[in-house]
Amino acid sequence: MRLSLLSALAVCGSTVSAATLPALPQLAPVPITEFKGNPFVRPLTFEEVKEGATLVNTTKNDDDQPKMAVFAAAAAAGECANPRVRIEWDSYSPDDKQAFVSAIRCLQNRGSSGKYPGAKTRYDDLVALHQKLTPNVHSNAKFLLWHRYFVWTFEQLLRSECGFNREMPWWDETRWSGRFSQSSVFSAQYFGALANVNGGCVPNGQFANVPVNLGPGTSTNTPHCLQRKGDAALTQNTSKDWVNACHNTAVYPTYKDMAACAEGGAHAYGHNGIGAVMGDVYASPGDPVFWLHHLFIDHNYRIWQNADPARITAAGVNGVDKFGNQITMNTMIYVEGLRPDIAVRDIINTKSTTLCYRYDY
Numbered sequence: 341m342r343l344s345l346l347s348a349l350a351v352c353g354s355t356v357s358a359a360t361l362p363a364l365p366q367l368a369p370v371p372i373t374e375f376k377g378n379p380f381v382r383p384l385t386f387e388e389v390k391e392g393a394t395l396v397n398t399t400k401n402d403d404d405q406p407k408m409a410v411f412a413a414a415a416a417a418g419e420c421a422n423p424r425v426r427i428e429w430d431s432y433s434p435d436d437k438q439a440f441v442s443a444i445r446c447l448q449n450r451g452s453s454g455k456y457p458g459a460k461t462r463y464d465d466l467v468a469l470h471q472k473l474t475p476n477v478h479s480n481a482k483f484l485l486w487h488r489y490f491v492w493t494f495e496q497l498l499r500s501e502c503g504f505n506r507e508m509p510w511w512d513e514t515r516w517s518g519r520f521s522q523s524s525v526f527s528a529q530y531f532g533a534l535a536n537v538n539g540g541c542v543p544n545g546q547f548a549n550v551p552v553n554l555g556p557g558t559s560t561n562t563p564h565c566l567q568r569k570g571d572a573a574l575t576q577n578t579s580k581d582w583v584n585a586c587h588n589t590a591v592y593p594t595y596k597d598m599a600a601c602a603e604g605g606a607h608a609y610g611h612n613g614i615g616a617v618m619g620d621v622y623a624s625p626g627d628p629v630f631w632l633h634h635l636f637i638d639h640n641y642r643i644w645q646n647a648d649p650a651r652i653t654a655a656g657v658n659g660v661d662k663f664g665n666q667i668t669m670n671t672m673i674y675v676e677g678l679r680p681d682i683a684v685r686d687i688i689n690t691k692s693t694t695l696c697y698r699y700d701y
């Protein structure tokens with residue numbers, strides 16, 4: 341399938357003001373290359389997305405799966421009574437935005453679990469997990485499911501370890517396609533500049549001097565500054581037209597088809613369009629905007645599911661993992677102890693008793 345793409349701080353019950361965090365020295369940039377074979381190297385073209393014929397992983401014949409009628413008979417997991425509502429960034433209050441950023445900074449100032457070489461903070465544990473599992477959770481049908489749980493795991497760490505008590509934000513990139521740098525996401529007030537950075541260190545924002553301890557790649561782990569590149573010609577491909585094209589059931593009739601399109605479409609273009617750390621497939625969570633981007637990708641997945649209730653049952657799961665195993669409701673999603681490992685059936689519905697969230701639109 342062709343796809344592109346510091347001391348510990350104890351916090352109880354409240355987020356931390358960025359003003360209370362220690363000043364950090366400016367770090368140098370490092371060369372960050374796009375590795376051959378990673379899902380961000382060569383995003384799909386719009387013509388390929390519209391045609392769709394050769395984009396699906398066919399490692400194993402899905403006729404080995406039970407018939408769809410049997411799938412549809414499976415009951416969806418029970419839903420929670422009061423799901424949290426993820427709020428689009430532009431509707432999020434300034435106070436909520438600052439609370440979210442401060443909670444991320446809190447994780448960046450808490451000590452690492454010590455489980456991962458090179459990880460120095462609790463935030464690094466998340467980056468290291470992604471870095472380690474990248475080959476298993478990209479370019480196969482686990483992609484959307486694993487990243488859904490990964491982002492939820494991040495949210496739970498914000499809540500349990502840094503006192504984050506707001507609704508989560510998500511960022512609607514379709515509204516900013518081709519002009520990411522004009523969004524307040526990439527402002528000096530929040531995540532720092534995207535325009536005119538050209539692969540160098542982000543000059544402002546609340547993460548400008550925070551070390552990126554992991555990456556580039558799988559094992560170099562050379563501490564460096566937060567770097568971005570910024571390419572509006574790429575980010576224009578996160579548009580509503582692109583999202584709708586991947587949701588076209590005439591071209592992408594099943595989950596694995598849609599997931600392949602999503603990964604090589606808006607997902608890959610968002611990563612590469614921000615570039616540098618975000619363009620490093622392995623250590624891309626080193627740029628905190630990673631979470632807003634993947635909240636957008638999960639939102640698109642949820643919209644696809646909302647179009648047909650069967651998509652939150654076994655009928656909404658097919659395709660294979662990296663090893664050629666069929667993805668089923670019993671397939672396990674692993675996050676190595678950051679939160680409990682869990683089965684697909686527990687997270688296929690965002691309103692399950694495990695996840696318990698929805699999007700504001």
